[in-house]
Amino acid sequence: MRLVVISMKTRLRARLLLAAIVGAAMGVAPVAEASSTDAAFSPARMSSLPSQPTPPPPEEEELPEAENREALRSSKSGGEINVPRFLSKVTQDADRVWVDYFAQTPGLEEPFVTYHLVGTTQEPTYTLSRACGGATIDTDHKNAYYCSTGEGDIVLPVNTFARIWQGDFFGRAPKNTGDFAAAFVVVHEFGHHIQDEILKQYNERGVPVPNYKRNDKNKELIADCFAGTWAFSAYYKGFVEPGDYDEAIDSVRAIGDPPGVASHGTPDERQAAFEEGYNTGEPTRCIIRYWPGAAAALGLS
Numbered sequence: 001m002r003l004v005v006i007s008m009k010t011r012l013r014a015r016l017l018l019a020a021i022v023g024a025a026m027g028v029a030p031v032a033e034a035s036s037t038d039a040a041f042s043p044a045r046m047s048s049l050p051s052q053p054t055p056p057p058p059e060e061e062e063l064p065e066a067e068n069r070e071a072l073r074s075s076k077s078g079g080e081i082n083v084p085r086f087l088s089k090v091t092q093d094a095d096r097v098w099v100d101y102f103a104q105t106p107g108l109e110e111p112f113v114t115y116h117l118v119g120t121t122q123e124p125t126y127t128l129s130r131a132c133g134g135a136t137i138d139t140d141h142k143n144a145y146y147c148s149t150g151e152g153d154i155v156l157p158v159n160t161f162a163r164i165w166q167g168d169f170f171g172r173a174p175k176n177t178g179d180f181a182a183a184f185v186v187v188h189e190f191g192h193h194i195q196d197e198i199l200k201q202y203n204e205r206g207v208p209v210p211n212y213k214r215n216d217k218n219k220e221l222i223a224d225c226f227a228g229t230w231a232f233s234a235y236y237k238g239f240v241e242p243g244d245y246d247e248a249i250d251s252v253r254a255i256g257d258p259p260g261v262a263s264h265g266t267p268d269e270r271q272a273a274f275e276e277g278y279n280t281g282e283p284t285r286c287i288i289r290y291w292p293g294a295a296a297a298l299g300l301s
Ligand SMILES: [Zn+2]
Pocket: 019, 020, 021, 188, 189, 192, 219, 220, 223
């Protein structure tokens, strides 16, 4: 996958529009709760799992260079964090993981994404395209976004991320937070781009993949699940430190929908989605569970 930092792309496609990490607290009609039909991932089994994934490590997993591991295993010792660098490293690592998945999946080819570290000298602010609402984002903006215009833009406001290390997770205060909570947000937004690429690439080949409806919480749950698959890979690369799993779970729960709102999934639903990815490491599982229309179109089972 080719990554482009802070650059404009010209190819335009009509696709999904905007996805944010935190749902707008607007009155949205509740959606019936999805029930899991996958007996292999029953609550009983889930609750017996330790805070680490169960499958064996992928074969021949190549450890990234020490520098990468150091950058990703940051933070709890009170050392200075280079937040833009951390966000870049997570994005680039997720990119490598998705390159592998796309390479192994028939019908998928190398996609493109652009990410924006908003608040750096290169990009002090970022203005979302008009299709994504046109807002100008600054470094303190209290949300992170994926916007699907062009080749896809991941928008990460740096100071907002820096505050995660201080316990402020997009205005929430999860019990555990820190580097892995920040990483979760990055890979969740990246997950929206993967959804977008799957839609785009199959549709272009004449294999129409059903899109989500507006405010379909499964769009968010699959991004949480995809984020979990990245965490699975991070575990086997040695990025995951004690406490990181709790950071991810507390954070994903903290941004679950409050009662009466159903745009992003309840805390339980979001935790379950992350764990589906984290315990399997299989994006295909995420698609089957949360995007059944796509699973059918793609012949997954
Ligand atoms: Zn999202």
